[in-house]
Amino acid sequence: MKTRGDRGPGGRGGGSGRPRRPARDQARNAAFDLMRAVDERDAYANLLLPRLLRERGIRGRDAALATELAYGTLRGLGTYDAIIDACSDRAPDPDVGDALRLGAHQLLKMRVPPHAAVGTTVDLVRLRVGAGAAKFVNAVLRKIASRTLEEWVEIVAPDPSADPVGHLAVAHSHPRWIVSAFRDALGGGDEMPDLLDADNARPLVTLVARPGRSTVKELEAAGATPGRFSPYAAYLQEGDPGQIPAVSETRAAVQDEASQLVALALTRVPLTGSGGGELWLDMCAGPGGKAGLLDAIAAHGDQSGPEGFPGGARLLAADVQHHRARLVRQTTADAFVVTADGTAPAWRPGVFDRVMLDAPCTGLGALRRRPEARWRRDPSSIAELGKLQRRLLGTALDAVRPGGVVAYVTCSPHLAETRVVVGDVLGRRHDVEQLDARAHLPEVGGLGDGPHAQFWPHRHGTDAMFLALLRKRA
Template sequence: MKTTGHQGSGGSGGGRSGAGRPRRPARDHARNAAYDVVRAVDERDAYANLLLPRLLRERGIRGRDAALATELTYGTLRGLGTYDAVIEMCSDREPDPDVRDALRLGAHQLLRMRVPPHAAVGTTVDLVRLRIGQGAAKFANAVLRKIGSRSLDEWVPIVAPDPADDPVGHLAVAHAHPRWIVSAFRDVLGASDELAELLDADNARPLVTLVARPGRSSVEELEDAGALPGRYSPYAAYLREGDPGQIEAVAETRAAVQDEASQLVALALTRVPVGGDGEELWLDMCAGPGGKAGLLDAIATYGDLAGLSAEARGRGAGNLSAAEGPGTGGGPTPGPAPVGATGAEGPGAFPGGARLLAADVQYHRARLVWETTRTASVVTVDGTEPAWRPGTFDRILLDAPCTGLGALRRRPEARWRRDPAGIADLGKLQRRLLGTALDALRPGGVVAYVTCSPHLAETKVVVGDVLARRTDAEQLDARAYLPEVEGLGDGPHAQFWPHRHGTDAMFLALLRKQP
């Protein structure tokens, strides 16, 4: 990333005014914003994806300055483990937390950005002088000059364990992931070169992926707004740059930001034949903040328009004009859904004509679901103590609470925030939720168990434990309902990967309720 226009800001960090007094450095707004976010993440567990956009907006930081602040923030948070190892090697004492966060920003510029070393050192020293003090600035100057004396490739063999003696420890430092996460990923992928590819993919900045909710928007509309068509999902589009909120369809909730794997696991649920007559009833059991519920709501109402015949697509898309804006409850009322539409081009294409109930245990998350759906009923309910009767639903999506290890590309600080000790409690909750989901299915119905984590203790182990205690459920081969995607594993579940598919590491298991 080019940083012309920022590189000279602040000089070398040691200038003096014409009167011989140390000059007061000018405030570098991009670097100060990045520093404030990194400090907030470190100090009070703030979420970078929520705080950074607000700071940029409040401070009027736009264009190249906003791009610089974004790269500094997310790049620094991704590389903390590596940068801390290098900082420790270059320091004669433990830096105070506020100084350490500034050093991390400087290390990222020196080791991973195309910022000239003198500019990376100078602007960071100026930031420390302005925000912390002169003494800390001298210390930062000395440490950063040592860091800049070697490239990242030269530092890794010095600060990381020998790969022959400790391969997991080496990968953890070299690729900036906690050791326990590297071990968990290796348990799934095995000790192969693919593990390093996954860790590299976690450290790459992802494209923004959009979903065109069927019957309400289209990929063509998103392309007209500057997006590119997705690779797998018929409703996906990639936005290379820019604010997705400025796209009309997104602003009107006819489209949204949603990872492509997240779209596909919801779509797979709708493709499984469940039999029965009449209108289907669906449940999104842990629906907040509403991404999957928004897609399911559209498909339930208008059908899988990408998988239906032209005639059926016309009946579905005609129910809502593109001119109608967003609405929930009080918004536009869609026309009759194409119940019983026929002519599916592919097996399992849902023709529309279902009702969706979306539930979440937290009111504020249920409120977000209400705001993003059009026709769904939304309730605040604890899925482990359901308010519905057993045997009620035809299809259930259980996007279970999990560690989120599959989304480290988009939430880089999560890798340092998560604790492996919490997996046991999450596993208990996941088992209870999957059990109540199966209870809520009618015979012949299907539940999609989904986690945004590939950790075995949250995926295969949970499904296996629940099935071992029941005689009324069977696991389907989820890959059969995702024929457009290769590399999903040996089955019967489907596992997405950042390095294979360019998506989050989403896990999907499909379970059918037997008589």
């Protein structure tokens, strides 16, 4: 995770080198260790925290506390840093800075009494860092506790009339460049507070019942509730999804509802010149979420849409990284899985009926699930990814036969990764037409003006997934 200034908004310089001693409070100790790992080693919070909780035997309320502390602090980091700066006469060391962030989150966003939030954070710093640092943390947190979050935002955020993007960035804890990109993609700023708030909210765990292998009713029997849009979605309010038999047996899986729907849309497009026995390709299939659903529909069919698909197709799933291809093998039942580079394809051109291209992207559409990701990305990554996205879309269009369809998908709403990529590629080709993707998602409204479909967390409760459907002209 980057740090403030040339070091980004995360921490306060390099590691302190101080010896670490165990803290008595296991939940706060785990959250602190996660923050340090994200800051020092660029660890992924969603991968590391479950392991920390499991290894330390932290369960129940303590696990819930550690999760809210860690994820909530990472989401609110930009706002908390601005407040800490206003309450401190010097830049804290990185470990002290992370402890202050945890304390600020408890004081400003959680129902922890102020004396408990200050006292437990000071105790943590005294045990893990030292007595001198504990006095400093005590003084800063007492200043933070003197005002509410709303009052602090009034003080530390830019004037919204003079700098609306800067105000939103500080008030809603997003880097300025991401706020600007989201506003461009939305076509204005009226919905921005709702969108940024949705990014900072804890998402539901969404499951997919893979057709022919599981059902939503089976997931309901395990404690889930039916999804809002996808006929195969179910929401799990609490508990470990890995304990559900259908999930542990890969007949169902954890998958965002928008990810389910973009895969469904591809299978619903009527093909021209189809002779039956379709052949499908998932070009960048790892780790296998969309491939798992496509694999099930290819084998067993789907009757949820107005067109429906009877089944009997075959799926080739490919990924350039061998370990990701292995994950695809573990989550599919009938697909043929290969390790292959989509920019230098190992398959013959013009042979596939349907191609899914879930292109590598910044992942800005899933910030609520990856709380530290917003602080890791910067605008420079957009241009490099754009080159790859254009190459992959070109080879995807080469791979599909005349009359076949390509789904171009990104988990990002950034215009430079979505509409601009599609427009640039179509501008160089005369053998492709863009379809209205919204027509193949009749369950969902609010997808934009078309012809692409753009999901949003604040409108749909999903990741901000983008879909363009492109048909190769016969």
